[in-house]
Amino acid sequence: HSGLVNSITFSPCGEHIALSSNDKPLQVWDSQTGESLFDVKVQTGNVKSVKYSPDGERLVSGGYDGTIRFWNPENGEPGVVLNSSLGAVYSLTFTPDGRRIASGHGEGGLQLWHVVSGEPGPILHGHTKPVTGIAFSPDNRWIASCSFDETVRLWDAATGTPINTLSSHKAILNDIAFSPNGLQIASGGDDSRVRLWDVDSILTSSVEQQDYLGVVWKTVHSPNGQYVLTVSNNQTVKQWSSLTGTTSPLLIELPESLFIWSASYSLNGFPTVAATQDESMRLWELQEGSSNIILEGSRVATCVTMSRCCRWIVSIDRDNTVTLWDLGSTQQMHVLIEPTHETICCLAFSANGHQLAVGNWSGTIRLFDPQSKGLTMSKSTYWGIGVISFSPDNQQLAVGTDDGLIYLRGLQSEERAIELRGHTEKVECIAYSPCGEWIASGSGDKTVQLW
Known part of the structure; x- marks a missing residue:
């Protein structure tokens, strides 16, 4: 040739x-x-x-x-x-x-x-x-x-x-x-x-989506793993197929005045979001083409998170009051921490919903039993706590700090916490793999690290 x-x-x-x-x-x-x-x-x-x-x-x-x-x-x-x-x-x-x-x-x-x-x-x-x-x-x-x-x-x-x-x-x-x-x-x-x-x-692995308008800041898998629920800063909630990345029929645009804090799946299988509207806490259950308020409170919430089973909701108010909402009880609202000058900055439920961790900026972590509403543990740990996550077996806490460090602390042990160094700025989020062998963390330094 x-x-x-x-x-x-x-x-x-x-x-x-x-x-x-x-x-x-x-x-x-x-x-x-x-x-x-x-x-x-x-x-x-x-x-x-x-x-x-x-x-x-x-x-x-x-x-x-x-x-x-x-x-x-x-x-x-x-x-x-x-x-x-x-x-x-x-x-x-x-x-x-x-x-x-x-x-x-x-x-x-x-x-x-x-x-x-x-x-x-x-x-x-x-x-x-x-x-x-x-x-x-x-x-x-x-x-x-x-x-x-x-x-x-x-x-x-x-x-x-x-x-x-x-x-x-x-x-x-x-x-x-x-x-x-x-x-x-x-x-x-x-x-x-x-x-x-x-x-x-x-x-x-994650599917890249180009047609999602707004910054996606919350994702959660459905209990059967077939779907991913995402929330964006334009108050749009979408449900995606976790295999193909295509959207399911669920696409809800909530009121513009609504600020969505957390998302999960309810016990009946419907996607559910916890949000504040006009400074009042509300829980919305989403179905195809419609949304229903199933809980409404008068607390002025600045942060809200839900347990995985969607029975428990916890909120932080402007005066640092921590309030637990029990959807399985006729007396829905329970104050866990009265108004305080300490800055409450993070909340996390254990995977089984039997424990609630509350962290403040000065380094104190409190554990509560949502069922009894009682305090089960209080430990002074690290300054600048920014995020907390439970391990899948509920026996360990991963704590991310403002200076980029991550500490792993056993809940049944008094041994010194394991320190993970790698990030150079505040740790914004932490997640355990389902098997508990791996931890993924995201930081203000624009990196995701696997441990």
Whole structure:
């Protein structure tokens, strides 16, 4: 060849090799003898990608003119021509069952096509530069793509819904592939790196959403793990599928005067938010297309949080009064801490709802039993407490401070607390993994750290 070779592929049986180059757009060779079987001139402009169908009955090419052309793999006779509106075709691949084709284009879009009918399917938008590689998982469930925009993206093959975006590469990407068992994705590019991605980890990591208006500051999983409830600073509450990232029918815009402090799922399974409106504390239960106030109090709350079971709600008032609200009792309101000059700054319920931790800025942590409303422990610990979190087994507290430190303290032990150093500014949030082996923390230093 006197020109750049753009694409090369074996037929499924291994007898033939098809390739495209700048000097010969489409050529097929006998892999045993090296004899050229046929050489055809196809698209105006170069052919960027050629692929055989899994059964070897079809040969397809995609070129810079935006067309996808089918050929008889035995003699090069032309077949169906598909015209895309997405511009130059940079990459092509068949599904494992051979029923569909995915094409990647110069403007960053992917297009799905039905092979037999030639009808176009969903268009997948996400990449911002040419899509250079596409791969289907062996079970036809997922599409992986890579691009000159330095990202790898995973999609739902049935609907075209984006699943996740991976951006660890530092240069343009050229190709991508699934492992035969579908458990890994390999990507390679101009940064001289081949990266292996664990598919299960990709599916369980957070899904990037571009259409959520406002700053998202609260997220919570449903008890069955199928949904994520999010709250933004524009008072919009959305529920998402934790697998695909698509929104469920729930989309509620609450009154503008409402400030949402916390969100959870009630015992009957409905998303619930605790909020203040006109300086009064209210609890809203959200259903599709409607919202109902199920608790209303006259306290002037400045901070509100809920237990995971949604039976208990605790609030901090302007005068640092701490009030517990019991939705399972006829006497709903209970004052745990009377008005005080100390600054109450954080609240946390244990996972089972049997303990409530209250921290103040001067370093005192108090534990209460929500059932009896009694104080069970009080310890002077660290100055500048900003956030508290219980471990899943309810035996340990993680305490984040204003100076960037995290302390782990056993509730049944008098041993010295474990100190975690890493953040350089105030620790804003802490969460344990469900198994209790890992802790994730976020800080004003704009980092998330895993411990």
